[in-house]
Amino acid sequence: xxxxxxxxxxxxxxxxxxxxxxxxxxxxxxxxxxxxxxxxxxxxxxxxxxxxxxxxxxxxxxxxxxxxxxxxxxxxxxxxxxxxxxxxxxxxxxxxxxxxxxxxxxxxxxxxxxxxxxxxxxxxxxxxxxxxxxxxxxxxxxxxxxxxxxxxxxxxxxxxxxxxxxxxxxxxxxxxxxxxxxxxxxxxxxxxxxxxxxxxxxxxxxxxxxxxxx
Numbered sequence: 001x002x003x004x005x006x007x008x009x010x011x012x013x014x015x016x017x018x019x020x021x022x023x024x025x026x027x028x029x030x031x032x033x034x035x036x037x038x039x040x041x042x043x044x045x046x047x048x049x050x051x052x053x054x055x056x057x058x059x060x061x062x063x064x065x066x067x068x069x070x071x072x073x074x075x076x077x078x079x080x081x082x083x084x085x086x087x088x089x090x091x092x093x094x095x096x097x098x099x100x101x102x103x104x105x106x107x108x109x110x111x112x113x114x115x116x117x118x119x120x121x122x123x124x125x126x127x128x129x130x131x132x133x134x135x136x137x138x139x140x141x142x143x144x145x146x147x148x149x150x151x152x153x154x155x156x157x158x159x160x161x162x163x164x165x166x167x168x169x170x171x172x173x174x175x176x177x178x179x180x181x182x183x184x185x186x187x188x189x190x191x192x193x194x195x196x197x198x199x200x201x202x203x204x205x206x207x208x209x210x211x212x213x214x
Contacts, residue, residue, distance in 0.1 A: 072181035
């Protein structure tokens with residue numbers, strides 16, 4: 001914050017002030033302390049602002065030892081709510097897992113599945129693509145509800161890219177609700193799960209790899 005700017009720039013300005021009376025052997029005078037302070041403060045403020053924006057643009061409910069497969073902030077939610085798909089850093093290792101989380105940071109409302117064991121089998125993926133169209137989905141069923149995390153691109157749609165979670169009734173596919181992501185907060189890498197998560201029965205894509213899960 002501001003105290004950090006003053007501390008760093010004040011130190012630099014003090015050094016500049018001590019150099020204001022150089023020896024005759026000095027060929028070039030250092031910048032004036034006030035000018036150095038102004039320049040330093042402006043530069044550091046810009047860097048801190050960029051860092052803050054970068055942090056805000058990539059929210060996640062994933063832990064430090066996990067990788068983010070999908071994450072975003074849900075549009076219009078107050079307080080802020082996030083949806084994240086998190087996974088083991090090495091999906092090919094024994095004990096690898098994937099997890100869906102929804103809610104506020106540090107206060108998830110839904111975590112699926114409850115156990116990491118065999119969690120890769122608890123999801124299905126679906127991928128459809130053709131010219132100027134690419135749909136990727138990750139789904140699971142929890143009780144009577146089916147949740148589908150989607151990443152969709154269609155050149156003739158508005159918006160062209162859409163991300164979010166669809167909730168429907170597992171018994172009859174009746175749509176219940178669609179939660180859309182705030183575009184500036186999306187991080188989507190659903191393709192990472194391709195070799196490890198089973199394909200949906202109705203997958204019509206051409207890239208669905210059927211993993212040899214035990």
